[in-house]
Amino acid sequence: MEANPPEATTRHEGEEAEILPLLRERWSPYCFSDREIEADKLKSVLEAGRWAPSSYNEQPWAYLMARRSEGEPFEKILSCLVEANQAWAKNVAVLMLSFARKNFSKNGKPNPHHVHDLGGAAAHMTFQASAHGLFVHQMAGIDREKIRQTFDIPDTHEPVTAIAIGYLETAPGPDMAELVERDQSPDRRRSLSGTFFGSVWGEASPLFQ
Ligand SMILES: Cc1cc2nc3c(=O)[nH]c(=O)nc-3n(C[C@H](O)[C@H](O)[C@H](O)COP(=O)(O)O)c2cc1C
Numbered sequence: 001m002e003a004n005p006p007e008a009t010t011r012h013e014g015e016e017a018e019i020l021p022l023l024r025e026r027w028s029p030y031c032f033s034d035r036e037i038e039a040d041k042l043k044s045v046l047e048a049g050r051w052a053p054s055s056y057n058e059q060p061w062a063y064l065m066a067r068r069s070e071g072e073p074f075e076k077i078l079s080c081l082v083e084a085n086q087a088w089a090k091n092v093a094v095l096m097l098s099f100a101r102k103n104f105s106k107n108g109k110p111n112p113h114h115v116h117d118l119g120g121a122a123a124h125m126t127f128q129a130s131a132h133g134l135f136v137h138q139m140a141g142i143d144r145e146k147i148r149q150t151f152d153i154p155d156t157h158e159p160v161t162a163i164a165i166g167y168l169e170t171a172p173g174p175d176m177a178e179l180v181e182r183d184q185s186p187d188r189r190r191s192l193s194g195t196f197f198g199s200v201w202g203e204a205s206p207l208f209q
Contacts, residue, residue: 003125008013011187012189014191016191026135028135031091031095031165031181036069045165049121049203054117058111058117060100060102060114061117062098062157063097063101065077067093068093068095076150078095081143089137089162095165096163096164097120098160100114100117100157122136122163125165137163141160141162192208193205
C-alpha cells in the first residue's frame with residue numbers, strides 16, 4: 001500500500017504549531033474522482049474505524065456502505081443526501097451512512113456518548129484514509145426520515161452522517177468549475193488561545209501567554 005502521494009499539500013492558513021503530515025494534508029474536498037478505491041485500502045480505512053475508542057467499549061457505530069461501481073446500492077444511499085450534497089457526492093467512489101446506537105447493549109441504559117464515539121470512529125477512518133492518499137468528506141446534510149424508511153433502520157439506532165471517501169479529481173472538467181473554486185479556498189480555524197482555556201472559562205491557557 002502506498003504512503004502519502006508526493007503532490008499532497010495543505011490548505012491550512014494560519015498554522016500555530018507543527019502536526020503530523022497526514023493531519024495537515026487532510027481536508028474535505030468537493031472534487032472527487034470516480035477512481036475505484038483498492039479493496040485493501042478501503043478495508044484498512046474501515047479497520048481504523050473499528051479500532052476507535054468508545055465509552056465502555058460499546059462501539060455504538062454501524063454503517064451502510066456502497067461503492068459507486070455497485071450501481072443501485074450506491075444510488076440508494078446517494079438519494080438520502082440533501083440535494084446540495086448529492087450534486088458533488090455522486091462522483092465519489094464510496095458512500096457510507098453512519099449510525100449510532102442510542103442505548104448500551106448490555107443494560108439498555110442511554111449512552112450519552114454514542115454520537116461522540118461515532119465521531120471518534122470517523123476521525124480514525126479519516127486519518128487512515130489520508131495515509132493512503134484518500135480523502136473523506138463527512139455530511140450532516142442527509143434526510144434522516146428517508147434513511148429510516150429506505151433501509152428499515154431499527155429504533156435502536158440514530159442516523160447521524162453520510163461519509164464520502166475517494167481520490168481527488170486531478171483533471172476536473174468545466175462542469176466542476178464551481179467545486180474547484182470551493183476546493184481552492186483556504187481552510188481556517190479559530191485560534192488555539194480562543195479554544196483551549198486555562199482554569200477560567202473564556203481565558204486562554206497560560207501556555208499561550
Ligand atoms: C459532522 C460533519 C458534517 C458536515 N456536513 C457537511 C455537509 O453536509 N456538506 C458539506 O459540504 N460539508 C460538510 N462537512 C464538511 C465541513 O464543512 C468541513 O469539515 C469544514 O468546513 C472544515 O473543512 P475541512 O474538513 O476541509 O478542513 C461536514 C463535516 C462534519 C465533520
